[in-house]
Amino acid sequence: METNVAAAEPPPTQAITPITATAIPEVTSIIASYLTKKDLSSCTLVCRTWCIAYTPLIWKTLNTRIPTPKNASLLPGLLAKNGRYIRSLTITDLPETYTDNPNPSTELVFDCPAVQNIVHLTINTEREKKQAMKNIIYHSRHTLRFLRLNFKMDKSKKPAGWRGEPWLGFPDMVPYLHSIFLDNWNMTRQELIALLKACPNLKVLSFSSTFLDQEPPPTSTTAKDQESLSDDSDGSLDRPETKDTFQHFGIRNFRMCSKLYHVLDLMPNIEILEFYRFDRSIEGQELERFCQTIKEHCKRLNQIWAFGFECSMLPPVLESLSQLVAYRGCSDIETELSILDHANSLEEANLSDYTERNFLPLKFMESCPRLRSFITGHSSTTMNEVQGSLRRGWACQNLQELRLFIFKLSPALIEAIMQDLGAERETDSRTRTRRSAVWIASQLEQRQQMQAAMNALTREQRDFQDEFSRFLRGFRKLTRLNFGTGWYSISRSKVVSSSTVSATADPSALGVVKV
Numbered sequence: 001m002e003t004n005v006a007a008a009e010p011p012p013t014q015a016i017t018p019i020t021a022t023a024i025p026e027v028t029s030i031i032a033s034y035l036t037k038k039d040l041s042s043c044t045l046v047c048r049t050w051c052i053a054y055t056p057l058i059w060k061t062l063n064t065r066i067p068t069p070k071n072a073s074l075l076p077g078l079l080a081k082n083g084r085y086i087r088s089l090t091i092t093d094l095p096e097t098y099t100d101n102p103n104p105s106t107e108l109v110f111d112c113p114a115v116q117n118i119v120h121l122t123i124n125t126e127r128e129k130k131q132a133m134k135n136i137i138y139h140s141r142h143t144l145r146f147l148r149l150n151f152k153m154d155k156s157k158k159p160a161g162w163r164g165e166p167w168l169g170f171p172d173m174v175p176y177l178h179s180i181f182l183d184n185w186n187m188t189r190q191e192l193i194a195l196l197k198a199c200p201n202l203k204v205l206s207f208s209s210t211f212l213d214q215e216p217p218p219t220s221t222t223a224k225d226q227e228s229l230s231d232d233s234d235g236s237l238d239r240p241e242t243k244d245t246f247q248h249f250g251i252r253n254f255r256m257c258s259k260l261y262h263v264l265d266l267m268p269n270i271e272i273l274e275f276y277r278f279d280r281s282i283e284g285q286e287l288e289r290f291c292q293t294i295k296e297h298c299k300r301l302n303q304i305w306a307f308g309f310e311c312s313m314l315p316p317v318l319e320s321l322s323q324l325v326a327y328r329g330c331s332d333i334e335t336e337l338s339i340l341d342h343a344n345s346l347e348e349a350n351l352s353d354y355t356e357r358n359f360l361p362l363k364f365m366e367s368c369p370r371l372r373s374f375i376t377g378h379s380s381t382t383m384n385e386v387q388g389s390l391r392r393g394w395a396c397q398n399l400q401e402l403r404l405f406i407f408k409l410s411p412a413l414i415e416a417i418m419q420d421l422g423a424e425r426e427t428d429s430r431t432r433t434r435r436s437a438v439w440i441a442s443q444l445e446q447r448q449q450m451q452a453a454m455n456a457l458t459r460e461q462r463d464f465q466d467e468f469s470r471f472l473r474g475f476r477k478l479t480r481l482n483f484g485t486g487w488y489s490i491s492r493s494k495v496v497s498s499s500t501v502s503a504t505a506d507p508s509a510l511g512v513v514k515v
Contacts, residue, residue, distance in 0.1 A: 029057070032054065032057045037058060040054050040057055040058045041058060044058070055082065055085065056085040058082075058085075059082045059083075059085035059086050060085060060086065060087050060088065061087065061088040062086055062088070062089050062090070063090040063092075064090070064091060064092070065091070065092050065093065075109050076109060076112065079109070079110065079112045079114055079115060080112065080114050081114075082114075083110075083112055083114030083115040083116075084114055084115075084116065084117055085117075086115055086117065086118055087117065087118065087119045087120065088118070088119060088120040088121075089110065089115070089118050089120070089121050089122070090121075090122040090123075091108065091110060091122070091123045091124065091125065092124045092125075093108075093124060093125040093126055093129065093152070108123075108125070108129050108132035108133065108136065110132075110136055111132040111135045111136055111139075112139075113139060115136065115139060115140070116139040116140055116143075117140060117143050118136070118139075118140035118143060118144060119140075119143055119144065119145050119146065120145065120146040121136070121137070121140065121144060121146065121147050121148070122147075122148040122150075123136070123148070123149055123150070124150040124152055125150075125151070125152065126151070126152055126153065130165075130168040131168075133149065133168060134168050134169060134170070134171065137170070137171055137174065138171040141171050141173065141174045141175075142175070142176065143176070144174055144176065144177050145176060145177060145178055145179065146177075146178070146179045147174075147177060147179065147180050147181070148180075148181040148182075148183075149168075149180075149181070149182055149183070149185070150181075150183040150184065151164070151165040151183065151184040151185055152184070153165070153184070163186050163211045164184050164185045164186035164209065164210055164211050165184060165185055165186060166185075166186055166187075167185050167186065167187035167188075167191050167195075169191075169194075170194060170195050170198045171198060172198060173198055174198055174199050175199075175200060175201060176201055177199045177201065177202060178201055178202060178203040178204065179202075179203065179204040179206075180195075180199065180202060180204070180205055180206065181204075181206040181208070181255075182206065182207055182208070182210050183208045183209055183210065184208075184209050184210065185207075185210045185211075186210070186211045186212075186213070187210070187211075187212055187213075188212070188213045189212060189213070189262075189263065192212060192263060192266070193246050193266065196246070196248040196251075196266065197246070197248075200248075200250065201250055202248065202250055202251055203250060203251060203252050203253065204251070204252070204253040204255075205251050205253070205254050205255070205267070206254075206255035206256075206274075207255065207256055207257075207260060208255070211259075212260055212262075212263060246266065247265070247266055247267070247268055248266055248267055249268065249269050250269070251267040251269065251270060252269065252270065252271045252272060253270070253271070253272040253274065254267060254270050254272070254273055254274070255274040255275070256273070256274070256275065257275065259286070261286075261289060261290040261293045261294075262293070264293045264294065264297045264298055265293070265296075265297040267297075268297055268298070268299065268300075269300050270298050270300065270301050271300050271301060271302055271303055272301075272303040272304075272305060272326075273294075273298070273301055273303070273304055273305070274304075274305040274306075275304075275305065275306045275307075275329075282313055287313060287316055288316075290317070291316050291317060291319075291320040292320075294317070294320045294321070295320050299322070301321055302321065302322075302323055302324060302325040302326070302345070303324075303325055303326040303327070303328075304317065304318065304321075304324065304326075304327050304328070304329065305327075305328045305329055306327075306328070306329030306330060307328065307329045307330065307353045311330055311331070311332045311334070311335055312334075314329075314330075314334075314335045314338065315334050315335055315337075315338040318335070318338040318339060318341070318342070319338055319341070321342070323342055323345040324339065324342035324345055324346055325345055325346065325347050325348070326346075326347060326348035326349075327339050327346070327348070327349050327350065327351075328348070328349075328350035328353075329350070329351075329353050330353045331351040331353070331359055331377075332359070333359060333360075336351070336359050336360055336363075339364075340360075340363060340364070340367060340368075343364075343367040343368045343369075344368075344369065344370070345370065346364070346368045346370060346371055347370050347371060347372050347373070348371075348372060348373045348374075349364055349368075349371065349373070349374050349375070350373070350375045351375065351376050351377060352375050352376065352377045352403075353377065359376075359379060361374070361376045361379055361381055361404060362381065362385060362386070362389040364396075365389070365394040365395070365396050365399070365402075366389060366392055366393070366394055366395055367395060368395060368396055369395040369396060369397070370396075370398065371395075371396035371398070371399060372396075372398055372399060372400045372401070372477075373399075373400060373401040373402075374396070374399070374401070374402055374403070374404070375401070375402075375403040375482075376403060376404055376405060377405070378405050379405050379407075380407055381404070381405065381406050381407060382406070382407045382408065383406060383407070383408060383409060383464050386406055386464075386468065387464065387467060387468075390467060390468065390471045397475070398477055399475050399477065399478055400477045400478060400479055400480070401478075401479070401480040402478065402480070402481055402482070403481075403482035403483075403487075404482075404483060405483070405484045406483060406484070409483055409484065410453070410457075410461070411450070411453070411485050412450060412453035412454045412456070412457060413454075413457060413461050413464070413465060414483045414484065414485050415450055415454060415485075416454050416457065416465050417465055417468055417469050417472075417483070418481070418488045420465065420466075420469035420473075421469060421472060421473065421481070421488075421490055422490060422491070423481060423488035423489060423490045424488060424489055424490075424491075425486060425487075425488055425489075426480075426486065426487040426488065426489050478490060479491075
């Protein structure tokens with residue numbers, strides 16, 4: 001009998017180690033997104049498990065300056081232990097700050113074999129650190145995706161006629177790099193070719209205050225020079241064959257100034273041409289060569305981003321394009337007329353960086369059937385002009401985003417229109433704070449004041465509200481609106497339901513022209 005009881009007893013259970021939430025990387029990342037670096041450092045001191053879980057998150061993003069002699073002795077040891085966790089690294093070395101301080105080394109302390117998995121790298125440094133910059137890139141050449149190299153020099157030390165720091169060279173291959181931003185450098189065409197060859201997957205190339213020495217064309221060399229070059233067997237990049245035949249087909253976005261037009265032939269698949277801050281006029285011959293180069297070598301170019309660009313240059317540039325899909329930047333009457341020449345292909349127009357208040361915003365919506373996003377700056381467009389435009393009809397049936405400033409359109413009238421459309425104000429990130437009793441009371445008071453102002457709208461304003469709201473409900477894809485008081489969002493379900501009701505009631509009341 002005792003034997004049977006013993007046999008019926010279950011075997012002893014094995015100890016099972018419980019799985020904590022921090023053992024799951026996804027959960028740890030979600031928790032860490034709500035914590036500061038100081039909080040994460042405190043978490044690592046709780047226990048060994050938390051230390052293992054949160055230490056990589058502390059080192060994942062690092063924004064630092066070059067170490068001073070006080071902490072230089074500590075950082076190498078920390079990098080040797082935790083450098084493998086760094087994915088985003090920003091190094092800032094301000095020469096005017098460290099000129100009088102003895103540096104522990106002429107190299108960057110981050111030039112360390114342990115730091116070899118960087119994905120996003122930004123270095124702002126000076127001349128003595130060039131070799132270390134090259135070494136850091138080399139260590140992370142298989143993981144690097146984004147690179148910004150900004151050479152800095154104290155203004156008092158800049159020699160006369162300084163045209164940027166000579167280029168530091170580049171590792172043999174950085175295969176997965178897709179974005180390069182270079183500031184204050186100077187390179188030759190052949191050095192640029194070597195750079196492009198080292199980055200076969202490059203998509204974005206930016207030159208800010210970077211000079212490229214324009215070399216004489218191959219036809220200027222004599223026969224004797226050509227023979228001597230052909231006999232050169234060292235495989236250097238100075239041969240004319242390399243200069244004439246190499247092209248990088250992956251670059252889609254090129255950020256430049258007009259003086260770099262002579263390298264556009266190296267990038268035939270550019271789709272976006274972005275001009276950085278540019279406040280000087282350009283000679284007619286240079287502008288003509290620039291536009292001619294675009295016609296010859298940039299067959300796929302269809303987007304211009306020209307914030308801060310000289311407006312007098314833009315019409316010839318726009319006219320040199322076969323088609324224009326997106327435009328962002330400054331505008332005047334001549335520029336807008338050149339943009340409207342591409343009305344059949346235009347899908348995005350951002351004219352917020354304007355130079356004149358009298359431009360033609362309504363013409364874009366009346367003339368561009370493919371327009372999806374239209375953003376304007378302050379204009380003198382009146383309510384009567386808008387009403388006339390509504391009666392003529394807007395061709396942009398696929399409009400999704402609209403910012404239009406209308407003269408004398410009061411905040412109360414804007415709020416009434418948004419309520420008719422079922423739109424909700426987008427929350428500003430600065431207001432996403434703890435809502436105290438004082439804040440709630442102030443918001444309630446503002447709502448009461450707004451409601452009183454809406455009740456006091458005139459008959460003319462009410463007529464405009466009804467006509468404009470009814471018209472906008474006809475745009476089934478419209479999801480964002482801004483008439484000068486901030487952005488409002490319209491949920492797609494509300495847009496569809498409102499449009500259905502309006503179409504059922506009176507299809508001809510929408511006043512929309514079908515194109």
